[in-house]
Amino acid sequence: METKKQLALVIDLNVCVGCHACVTSCKEWNTQGAAGPLTDQNPYGADPSGTFFNRVQTFEVGVYPKTETVHFPKSCLHCEDPPCVPVCPTGASYKRAEDGIVLVDYDKCIGCKYCAWACPYGAREIDESQKVMKKCTLCVDRIYDEKLPERERKPACVLACPTSARIFGDVHDPESEASRAIREQGGYALMPEWATQPANHYLPRRKTALRVDPQELQRQDNPLKVDGRLPPPATSDPALDDVTSW
Amino acid sequence: MRPAWSVLLLTTLIGAGQGLFLALFASDLLFDPQLRFILWGAAISLALLAAGLLASFFHLGHPERAWRSAAMWRTSWLSREVIALPLFMGLVFLYGLFAYLGRESLVIGILATAACVALFICTGMIYACLKFLQEWHTPLTVVNYTMLGTASGLTAAAALSAWLQPALSRPFALAALVAGALAYLLRLASLSRNTRLRPKSTLASAIGVKHPRIVQIAQGAMGGSFNTREFFHGRPREVVRAVRWGLLALVFPVPALFLIFSSSPAMLLAAFLAQFAGMLAERWYFFAEARHPQNLYYQAIA
Numbered sequence: 001m002e003t004k005k006q007l008a009l010v011i012d013l014n015v016c017v018g019c020h021a022c023v024t025s026c027k028e029w030n031t032q033g034a035a036g037p038l039t040d041q042n043p044y045g046a047d048p049s050g051t052f053f054n055r056v057q058t059f060e061v062g063v064y065p066k067t068e069t070v071h072f073p074k075s076c077l078h079c080e081d082p083p084c085v086p087v088c089p090t091g092a093s094y095k096r097a098e099d100g101i102v103l104v105d106y107d108k109c110i111g112c113k114y115c116a117w118a119c120p121y122g123a124r125e126i127d128e129s130q131k132v133m134k135k136c137t138l139c140v141d142r143i144y145d146e147k148l149p150e151r152e153r154k155p156a157c158v159l160a161c162p163t164s165a166r167i168f169g170d171v172h173d174p175e176s177e178a179s180r181a182i183r184e185q186g187g188y189a190l191m192p193e194w195a196t197q198p199a200n201h202y203l204p205r206r207k208t209a210l211r212v213d214p215q216e217l218q219r220q221d222n223p224l225k226v227d228g229r230l231p232p233p234a235t236s237d238p239a240l241d242d243v244t245s246w
Numbered sequence: 247m248r249p250a251w252s253v254l255l256l257t258t259l260i261g262a263g264q265g266l267f268l269a270l271f272a273s274d275l276l277f278d279p280q281l282r283f284i285l286w287g288a289a290i291s292l293a294l295l296a297a298g299l300l301a302s303f304f305h306l307g308h309p310e311r312a313w314r315s316a317a318m319w320r321t322s323w324l325s326r327e328v329i330a331l332p333l334f335m336g337l338v339f340l341y342g343l344f345a346y347l348g349r350e351s352l353v354i355g356i357l358a359t360a361a362c363v364a365l366f367i368c369t370g371m372i373y374a375c376l377k378f379l380q381e382w383h384t385p386l387t388v389v390n391y392t393m394l395g396t397a398s399g400l401t402a403a404a405a406l407s408a409w410l411q412p413a414l415s416r417p418f419a420l421a422a423l424v425a426g427a428l429a430y431l432l433r434l435a436s437l438s439r440n441t442r443l444r445p446k447s448t449l450a451s452a453i454g455v456k457h458p459r460i461v462q463i464a465q466g467a468m469g470g471s472f473n474t475r476e477f478f479h480g481r482p483r484e485v486v487r488a489v490r491w492g493l494l495a496l497v498f499p500v501p502a503l504f505l506i507f508s509s510s511p512a513m514l515l516a517a518f519l520a521q522f523a524g525m526l527a528e529r530w531y532f533f534a535e536a537r538h539p540q541n542l543y544y545q546a547i548a
Binding site: 023042047048049050051052055056057058059060061062063069070072074083085086087088089090091092108109110111112113114116117118119120121122125126128130131132188189190191192193194202204205 | 247305306307308309311312314315316317318321322323324325328372375376377378379446447449451452453454455457459460461462463464465466467468469470471472473476477538539540541543544
């Protein structure tokens with residue numbers, strides 16, 4: 001099982017800017033793709049509602065002024081042990097053996113919503129018009145489409161992300177970009193307490209600080225004992241490096 | 247969780263139908279019930295089960311595909327319930343038919359009892375098997391469904407026998423009192439267990455940011471979504487508290503008064519109706535008090 005392919009997304013919270021481009025591109029692709037339509041109810045009215053595979057939420061961490069805004073894209077995590085699959089009474093929900101994508105067969109789904117109860121992440125949404133359960137397909141109708149150029153055989157959300165916050169790949173292949181990102185940048189799973197082993201991972205926020213040592217600005221060791229005899233040059237004056245070339 | 251009326255009616259109606267059958271079969275073994283009592287009892291039990299089955303269809307988005315739901319009985323308790331319910335209904339029908347034809351119905355009765363117990367277990371396990379719904383993930387869920395169903399069925403049997411065969415009414419009323427008291431105590435046990443629960447998931451584990459203070463600013467949709475409708479009961483705290491008091495009064499104390507102090511068919515019917523209303527309140531509260539971990543992602547509407 002471990003060696004088989006498990007496709008997944010790795011989402012970098014450090015670079016996500018919360019622009020919702022993944023949400024709109026997902027909706028656009030999937031409402032007209034094999035999984036569509038993703039119907040909306042009252043889309044231009046006072047109380048709009050609709051079916052989405054992907055949503056971006058925003059959280060504020062900390063107490064002002066020490067706060068950080070975290071934009072959090074949320075979609076099906078394609079768990080390795082998906083609790084939504086065994087509870088389905090019809091077998092409409094299934095996990096593909098060949099690539100680990102969790103899918104719903106809309107022709108078998110009876111719309112009982114039991115799988116949505118069984119998902120701790122709230123990743124499944126019923127289509128209120130078609131009355132079947134819908135969820136992220138990892139754009140299964142894109143990623144294997146040989147009519148598309150190879151670089152476009154990725155989920156729509158990955159292609160749309162302007163900051164490359166979304167990495168798509170096989171998390172069971174230790175050399176894939178996704179696996180490397182998880183391994184080297186502290187990738188983590190959501191709600192590990194339920195042992196669902198989500199395939200999607202998130203990369204944490206990171207602090208990038210520029211460290212400047214005083215010695216880099218002014219020599220401290222003074223080897224020729226010459227510093228201090230003359231007033232130090234203004235920092236705006238050209239340095240030796242700027243006027244000579246060896 | 248949002249209480250769904252179809253599910254509330256399904257579980258309470260079939261519970262009463264199952265309890266009524268158990269009462270009939272027990273009286274068949276212990277006493278000498280008249281034929282018309284058995285026939286009326288089996289018919290009413292079947293009617294309750296059929297009404298529950300009918301209610302369950304209103305829960306489905308595609309009721310015309312309901313037949314598919316028997317497929318995954320190896321993994322899904324819901325699928326097992328879908329098989330157990332019609333099976334039990336068929337056996338109750340055969341039990342009544344054998345009694346009508348004057349044939350020996352002991353074997354059918356035993357088989358139906360087995361199906362009845364299996365159905366109680368399936369119904370309870372649908373909820374108890376969801377491990378992250380901590381309020382439901384306890385053996386008490388199965389025990390409560392079983393005991394409350396049995397108690398309401400015995401109350402129904404007491405009312406029915408008061409009308410058709412008054413000699414059986416006292417034993418049934420006594421059994422309903424004992425089963426009701428036991429069911430009530432076990433439900434109190436699960437209520438007190440659930441008030442002491444601490445949620446395993448927190449906002450920190452939900453988004454993976456290790457900080458004690460996280461506030462949601464936006465939940466990704468201007469209006470509501472399926473996630474904000476299905477998993478929140480949306481009622482003020484006073485309503486939830488009132489339903490809790492309602493269930494505490496109606497599940498046992500009120501019907502117990504009727505069962506102790508009266509033996510008229512009308513009063514015992516009132517006892518059954520009060521208990522049934524209490525079971526509906528109990529089921530509503532069962533859903534309303536369950537806090538789904540997905541609610542962590544939907545704390546603000548922005």
